[in-house]
Every structure is written in structure tokens, then in C-alpha cells.
Amino acid sequence: MTGSLSPNPTPQGSAGPAEPPRQPLTPTSPPDDAVLPARHPEAPAPGTAIGSHYVHCFGCGPQQTGGLQMDVRAGEGLDVTAEFVVKPLHQGGPGLAHGGILVTAMDETLGSLNWLLHTAAVTGRLESDFVRPVPVDSLLHIRAWVTGVVGRKIYCAGEGRIGGPEGPVAIRAQALFIQVKLEHFTTHGRPEDIKAALDDPDLFKRARAFEVNP
Numbered sequence: 001m002t003g004s005l006s007p008n009p010t011p012q013g014s015a016g017p018a019e020p021p022r023q024p025l026t027p028t029s030p031p032d033d034a035v036l037p038a039r040h041p042e043a044p045a046p047g048t049a050i051g052s053h054y055v056h057c058f059g060c061g062p063q064q065t066g067g068l069q070m071d072v073r074a075g076e077g078l079d080v081t082a083e084f085v086v087k088p089l090h091q092g093g094p095g096l097a098h099g100g101i102l103v104t105a106m107d108e109t110l111g112s113l114n115w116l117l118h119t120a121a122v123t124g125r126l127e128s129d130f131v132r133p134v135p136v137d138s139l140l141h142i143r144a145w146v147t148g149v150v151g152r153k154i155y156c157a158g159e160g161r162i163g164g165p166e167g168p169v170a171i172r173a174q175a176l177f178i179q180v181k182l183e184h185f186t187t188h189g190r191p192e193d194i195k196a197a198l199d200d201p202d203l204f205k206r207a208r209a210f211e212v213n214p
């Protein structure tokens, strides 16, 4: 057999060697020097909907008809809740939710915590434990909370329970989000989508507000 057994081989047909893996990876548990910041004064009021950050987002966008269209609500502290009903198009095994879809729902809910801190951040690392299968038609009640912040690193965790807040745990997740500037999107996003987003005054204002009023 030919070919490299290296964990990081040069992809066939690529222009150059693959990037070296990031060493060491930051774990998703907060370190001892992490702090729990105050809820931002302009964070959505407890119990209110946080609202979609982008209408075409697969997780929360109201115009993304094939997406999850999740509605996340702010909690009393640095926490949020969301509900997600598993539909037939979310199946992995027959009659059961696909694990990647459940992770997406967790990612979206965890990402919404950044609105309580008034910062824009993207998922750097997301770990999940699948505890029990989630049947189609079930409601997954998700809760997520911030576990600590160090500089640009926002640590958080969450769980999804079947049927409601007291239901059995189906999935647990821990994540590390990294705070980014608006340029993260304008530099890397597909130009036509960036242009459309910049032309949307509400979205632009909201995104800029995070930078001038952190």
C-alpha cells in the first residue's frame, strides 16, 4: 500500500501541503482564571426571544425554509433556552434524529449566548455526548449557559432534554467560542452574501454595535 499514514497528509491534487494541526488545542472546559462576566446591559430581557442573527442562517434564519428555524430565548443570567422539534427530514436512523442535526441545534443555542455578552463569536471547538436517541416528532428542550470567559475565548455548555425541561437528557455539549470582528465575515464570506448583509441596515447596525460597544 502506498500513501502516507500521517494524520496530516498532503491532499491529492492540492496546491501545497496541508496546514499543520493546531497545537495544543484549547480544551472546552474553562481554565481557573476564567471569569463569569455580567450580563450586558443591552442583552435581551429575560424570557424574550433573542432573534435571528441572520435571516439565512441554517440554525435560526426565518428565510431558510429547510433550516432549523430555531427560536432561542434569553434566560435570567448568562443562559438561554430553545426548543426544537425533530422532523422527518432530520432523520439519521429510521425514525431517529441525525446526530449532526442535534449538534447543529446545540451549536446554534450555544452561539446565542454571545448575544447576552454583546459580542460576535464563532464556534472554535464543540464537543458532544449523545446520551439517548431522539425520535422523530419529539421536542428537544435545550438549555445552554456560559461557563467562563478568558480574553476572546468564551466557554459554554448545554444539554438537550426530550419532551421538556424535566425530560431525560439526550445530548450534552461543551464548546469554546472565539470572539471575532466584523472583518471575519467580510473577509471570508461569499461576496454576494456579504454585500446583501451590508445592505441590510438593521443587521449592519447590530453587528457594528458589538464592536463599538463591547
Ligand SMILES: CCCCCCCC/C=C\CCCCCCCC(=O)SCCNC(=O)CCNC(=O)[C@H](O)C(C)(C)COP(=O)(O)OP(=O)(O)OC[C@H]1O[C@@H](n2cnc3c(N)ncnc32)[C@H](O)[C@@H]1OP(=O)(O)O
Binding pocket: 024, 025, 026, 027, 053, 054, 059, 107, 108, 111, 120, 121, 122, 123, 124, 125, 152, 153, 176, 178, 180, 182, 185, 186, 194, 197, 198, 203, 204, 207
Ligand atoms: C457583513 C455583515 C456581517 C454580519 C454579521 C452578523 C453578525 C453575526 C454574529 C455572529 C455570528 C455567529 C454565527 C453563529 C453560528 C453558529 C455558530 C457557528 O457555527 S460559527 C461557524 C463555525 N466556526 C467557524 O467557521 C470558525 C472557523 N475558525 C476560524 O475562523 C478561526 O480558527 C478562529 C476565528 C476560531 C480563531 O482564529 P484566530 O486567528 O482569530 O485566533 P487564534 O489565535 O487562532 O485562536 C485564539 C484562541 O482560541 C484557541 N482556539 C482557536 N480555535 C480553536 C479550536 N478549534 N479549538 C480549540 N481552541 C481553539 C486558540 O488556541 C487560541 O487560544 P490562546 O489565546 O492561544 O490561549
